[in-house]
Amino acid sequence: MQTKRVTFSHRWLPYLLIAPQLAITIVFFIWPAGEALYQSVLQQGAFGLTTQFVGLENFRDLFSDPDYLHSFTITIVFAVSTTAAAMISALLFAGMADYVMRANAFYRTTLIAPYAVAPAIAGVLWWFLFNPSIGIIAYVLHQLGYNWNHLVNGGQALLLVIIAAAWKQISYNFIFFLAGMQAIPRSLIEAAAIDGSGPMKRFFTIVFPLLAPTTFFLLVVNIVYSFFETFAIIDATTQGGPGDATEILVYKVWHDAFIALDLGGSAAQSVVLMAIVIGLTVIQFRYIERRVEY
Amino acid sequence: MIENRPVFTFFAHAVLLVGLAIVIFPIYLAFVASTQDSSTFLGGVVPLLPSSHMLETYGRILGSGFGSIPVWRMIANSMVMALGIAIGKIAISIISAFAIVYFRFPFRTLAFWLIFITLMLPVEVRILPTYSVAAGLDLLNTYQGLILPVIASATATFLFRQFFMTIPDELLEAALLDRASPMQFFKDIMLPLSRTNIAALFVILFIYGWNQYLWPLIITTDQNMTTIVVGIKQMVNVADGDPQWQLVMGTAILAMVPPVLVVLFFQRWFIKGLTEPEK
């Protein structure tokens, strides 16, 4: 992790500043999450009345299941596509909105609106839009001679959940990209404009490099989002199907914990999932952050 | 605008409008759905234009409402929760990011990673132990219980950390020369500089809090604490049948109004120039 060249020195102030966050984190996250993870070496009835210590058996079961290994591949395709789609489109919109200024407020408000749609409703909307029998998009595609039926076509189902997951995240990325752009001193841009560089060139030579810290933040957040927060979208649209075409890792974690109440099996999956993402994050901090200019 | 380039400006507007149309289309569809009667909606291809049932739907939602408490009460509950989450999270995050970036102290890296891993493992997966912690602290059926566990997440701290790292070291050097105390520096320099980021975060966190569903559902048993999103979901949850989609969609559209107002309110904070440091 990078640090500042110069820092304050104070004996107790930093601890005081960090205390509230740390306290809440430990009480409401680390402790419960630790308990949840301890479950991974147990097989326990849902009510907690019967408990068997099983060691690594839950993990062995997991890795001997070919479907589970298959779901790794799907998760990677899903996470990379979702992150790329959500970040690139948001960056494009933010760049344009930052440039035009006029009607800026209008664009901003409308582009943030999808984020305000209750998640419970968002899933339903995608279900309606792509429903092979009543969905308007399925209908239009059909008129164009393309047969849309994500209920039996796995590729289409995966595309559907990627679109739905990215859609929700565009607003999020947009607002932070825009905030980042607006924080860039105007004088820098003006100077470049006077030197004769056009908007595109300015974007790639000044704006984008200065956005690197924001981009890095969003990259981490988006990857975490697509790995962890997308089960509700899957549940509302495809429920992992058809077959296991959209059964990403977190959907199975959520389903096994919450619907099936197989706490041990689900906890083992959580451990694996967290290990992957912590690994990914460390790599990002090690290699990508080094290239980020602060 | 920096300079006058009509073609590029036109292009920019075109890109924005197309993007906007795509992004907003599902919401438009929700609006259309709220103006239909429910059987039109399920009995054929979903229509694209609003129909005449609009007043009927919205009149019914605002008039008789649904569920066991009035709609305004649900909105008020959501408001308390969303504000609590947004303000609480920004407050604790900005000071902890300040500590992490501007101080060197033992266990700093450990603290950072402890906070950072809370990005992972969604509440749904750790719901049983989290509930037992909340129950142990006597937080069931309270607003604190609604808010505190949701605040435990690292996104905001991470964002501020990223932003503070970009602030030129010269500012701190100057402050140190002036013998400014850390808190003075924080108040006079860091807070004003963070305006856009605070605004962006506030908008995001407010909406995030507004849209919380599972946690409020699990830890409250008092109907008076029902939030609007729980209310909407309750209308959708019709076993073996179909919900009154027009009412669901209408309520969903109405539930978007407060978040949109928040966005509008924070627009001013986004205006360029305000964020520039004193020269």
Added chain:
Amino acid sequence: MIKTLLAGAVLLSTTATSAFAATDITWWHAMGGELGDKVNEIAKNFNDSQDQYHVTPVYKGTYPETMTAAIAAFRAGKQPDIVQVYEVGTATMMAAEGAIKPVYKLMQDSGVDFDPSDYLQAVTGYYTDTDGHMLSLPFNSSTPILYYNKDEFDKAGIDGAPKTWQDVADDSKKVMENSDASCGFTTGWQSWVQLETFSAWHNVPFGTKQNGFGGLDTKFVFNGDLQKRHISDMAKWAKSGVFKYGGRQGDARPLFYSGECSMYMGSSASRASILANTKAKVGFAELPYYDDVKGAPQNTIIGGASLWVLSGKSDEEYKGVATFFKYLSSPEVQADWHQFTGYLPITTAAYELSKKQGYYEKNPGAEVAIQQMTKNPPTENSKGIRFGNFAQTRDIINGELEQVWSGNKSAEAALDDAVDKGNTILRKFEKAHQ
């Protein structure tokens, strides 16, 4: 003197509580929409009918959410008295012996008179142990039936509903040729309708040990010859367009509403929704069967949810719960609930009362479900099913069947794989409950 005063005060205060403050009974349920309003109404009527107990219904989300909430609360010692649990959660509740108070025991202990023979065996059987003890009180139960589009059937010149699967195939071709329908039939909840109920309806086992009623060491056997035959028939029909797959739960209903598919097999409780959303005239019939199978049609099984009583409450509260269950089972309340919601009545008296009130004459099709349920006394194969973590197995079945519908896998291979994976889940559940 002081002692007597104190004793008097204690006596006063205890009589005061029992006379003035009603004992509070909490009831967590998963009924949203209009059903939720009805639940509130039932509780209110009960509260108004006496002043000893006060039932407070609390909406706790979908079935899985309600169940998780109750489990979380139980683990923290804050459980409600009554919780509504869907049928796939039955095995989990049953296996949690220390967490529940079986209904038969509740009734016994609290001295409220209770005669199990008042109840419809076909409904309560699902929630009864092998000794005939009722463990939970069925609340909202339904069974799959066949809905058909009468207008399209008329156009195709078909008289009446199909009886056998051969009829379904023949009628499908006719409607596809002669009406606007582009598919013959679709189905909701494929595992429940086309495998679980299908097995019961043909009196073949779905799992060993009386479909899991006999113990946790049960194994799945739904890869038998008949199930394989049926799924490969459906695969053929999926290929020729006779059958169109519409999604895992009730998502297929719009296919029927719009007239795209002429028949729909799904929950009998969807009757009101189907009538409200379908423009064409709707007919109702029993599920089709293979007429060369001995013993078919047997009887169908239920789905839905039942009310479980949780342990750790006072005798006074249990007495209240028992009184409330008694009220809930009374013919008037049951008949009203049955007629309003379309769920099955749980007592014979409520069924008879509905008949007497002329409900079935006024509402054609509403009786099909009950007739189908009670066609024959339930056998070991048709009482119901009880498997641990069955939600996971249903998901596996869904995945495997979808592979069949899309033509990627044969029915035989899919069912064999589903049984294998399902058995792994059963062994794990067994181990967790030792």
